[in-house]
Amino acid sequence: MKQLEVQIMGQSYLLGCPENGDARMLDAVNRVDIAMCKIRDAGKIKARDRIAVLAALNLAFELPDRSLAEPAFEASSAPMPLQTPQSGSDTVHDSPQLAGLLHRLDMVLGQDGQLL
DSSP, X not given: XXXXXXXXXXXXXXXXXXXXOHHHHHHHHHHHHHHHHHHHHHSSOOOHHHHHHHHHHHHHHHHXXXXXXXXXXXXXXXXXXXXXXXTTSSOGGGOHHHHHHHXXXXXXXXXXXXXX
């Protein structure tokens, strides 16, 4: 297994990567970095762990839309193209469902203070 050093939201990570999986891994890192920076730059959330959870929720929420928009994607297929966020779309606050999840997450994390 190959190792890649990447940066997500300014933090360095050393990731294991399967052979010939560099492009897909870098694409995934780019998506996570964009999602996390977008949430951080909105200015309401500062804790890195909360930002990571919200980014994961946003990316997971987008998965069904992606699978409908793209032809059948298999793990062995070519890497997906990079997507850049479009201004004014897909922000946490544009969706009532995501806003509700954000509120619930804040309530739970406010009581505990950190993720398990």
